Amino acid sequence: MTTTPEQREVLDLVDTQFDDAVQLVRDLIDIPSVGPWFGDDAAVSGEGAVQAFLREHLEGLGAEIDEWEPSVDELAVHADGPGYFADRDFTGRPNIVGRIRSAADGSDSPALMFLGHCDVVPGGPGWTEGPFTSLLRDGRVIGRGACDMKGGMAAALAAIRAVRSSGVQLAGDLAFGSVTEEETGGMGTLALVHRGHRPELGIVIPEPTSLQVAPLCRGIIWGEITIPGKSGHIEIEQPHWQDGGAVDAIAYGRRLLEAIDALNARWRELPEKNHRHMPLPCQVNVAEIDAGTYPSAYAGSFTIRFDIQYLPAELDQHGGGGLVRAQIEEMLRAFAGDDPWLTEHPPVVTWLVDADCGETDDTHPLVIAPQTALGALGLEPVVQGVTSHTDMGLPIKAGVPTITFGPGQLSVAHQPDEYLDLDEFRTCIEAMVLIILDLCGVASADATSDPSTAVDAHA
Known part of the structure; x- marks a missing residue:
């Protein structure tokens, strides 16, 4: 594997911090976050709790936070399009976006965003243990949301943490968004786009693709x-x-x-x-x-x-x-x-x-970057669309290039004993690190020595 010194430094931190990344997946699973649309479930309306957990984590990475509860009335201007449902109530179910600025003066630079959804489907019967108590077994973490999509969100946060704690100074901003209401129509992402979060470098949605690069969803x-x-x-x-x-x-x-x-x-x-x-x-x-x-x-x-x-x-x-x-x-x-x-x-x-659905052109840098990253890690990249829905369509319509790329097999989502393979999880974090460094760019060769840019690697 041929990598630059900056890439190697950050990839080494992925190994150092991997146990913490696994614990992050487990912590997210252990906070039930089934949306209320699914009915009277013991885990209903847990989205607020998981969003509070993510906010605290993002603040620890030095992110500026935008948190808000979507307004059905405000979003009614989109009533004729996909993603709008007049009967939804977002009380206690906020969206959050954390932005880590690259410029020392706090001004905006072009941003790359990782965008995930915090809601999961109900646990249902048939679990060996759980569904909202995470379990490590045979190189897997098991629990509702392990695959769809708390594993992918944890991978993105782990990659961001590795970059931040390395002290590498990026030329572009990094953002992380977590929305509600994806499993039942996508109104959380509609609210995010409506609020004006439209990162110039694009959006990576870390839904489970088994590390296939998906420029298209149905x-x-x-x-x-x-x-x-x-x-x-x-x-x-x-x-x-x-x-x-x-x-x-x-x-x-x-x-x-x-x-x-x-x-x-x-x-x-x-x-x-x-x-x-x-x-x-x-x-x-x-x-x-x-x-x-x-x-x-x-x-x-x-x-x-x-x-x-x-x-x-x-x-x-x-x-x-x-x-x-x-x-x-x-x-x-x-x-x-x-x-x-x-x-x-x-x-x-x-x-x-x-x-709705969406497609980003195969030649866009956002589509090329994960293929380059996988190649650098010794893997043959595969480009294939997601046969199900992800939140790609709404940001693409708003002019934001968007792909889906994440760990986990979509076929085990929504099943009992849903799981995430930890070897694939590690590889995904490494690939995301390389995607960040590629698309955001490195500001200067000596910025890694500036302690003001670094997050404590052992925090």
Whole structure:
């Protein structure tokens, strides 16, 4: 591995401080931070506590702090676009941004930001231990958020700490942001962009990518469709519904699922549903089915809830998934056709979440820098988009180049015994150190001897 003296000095500190970095992941996991959208969970509304912990950590790194509770009313100017939800309440759920200035006079220099979300999904059943008590086992740290995404946030903070404690003087500013409300739509990042945090050097979102460089993420739409039926005794011959008989909603539901299968088959062949950086086409994935009340009655309704992915090629004029929602509504009209029952009792589609997508050009320095860093560490870089949603889209629309790059396998996120591999965690910290030095730049060769720029390596 060929590195400069400044790079080598900081990389050596990654090793020295690694136990502290692992403890930081564990400390973050041990603070439950499930958002209130998920319902009555013992860990609901813990975001304020984890944000307070992060604030204290950032202040220890010498960062200037901007902390605020997003305002639904203030953000209503974005109501037609993705990321806005009028029913959210941010009381006790602040966003925080810490900025470490490179200039001695405290003035702004172009900044590089690491941006993460502090909220996690509920713990759920099936855990060996936890989910909000971290566990070290077999070279892994286990707990809710280890992978998504407290491990990535800890990696970024550890990289910042290594740079700061080395005394290397950067030419650009460093920023770290932690937002709420990512797992349920991205309103925290909408608030961050609206507040004016738009770092010139770009944003790295350390979501789990298994250290793949992701210049692209897909948008995600959640929705539900309900087909009305009419309950009646299932064991007897029923008259026509116009004569008071039952209507089996499950029979219509089977037809709807077949219509979705046919739609997915068409989508697999469409260019706008595929991308060179995506291993999978965009599809309608049915995740929940709710029908019927008891075995001896025809179902009076049939409801599905689903997840749809979309790409930047299909963004609507508001920067969201309106064109894709229209495609589903058209499919539903075709499904109902001239069926007499559905004509009088049409299926109802309800849209729940629209979390947008974004893409940064492959040639941008922000996309090149992590590839260069991985190469310097002896790894073959892989460029591949994130098949799920991250918070990339909103800052990209605001003119901020943004990528996703972090430790952990996305496939274990939201699962019991969610984990982070510690070897990969270490490599990610090292890569982030090199990204910082590359994009922010080193101000001068002798700045490392200036004690006023350094954070105590043993703090």
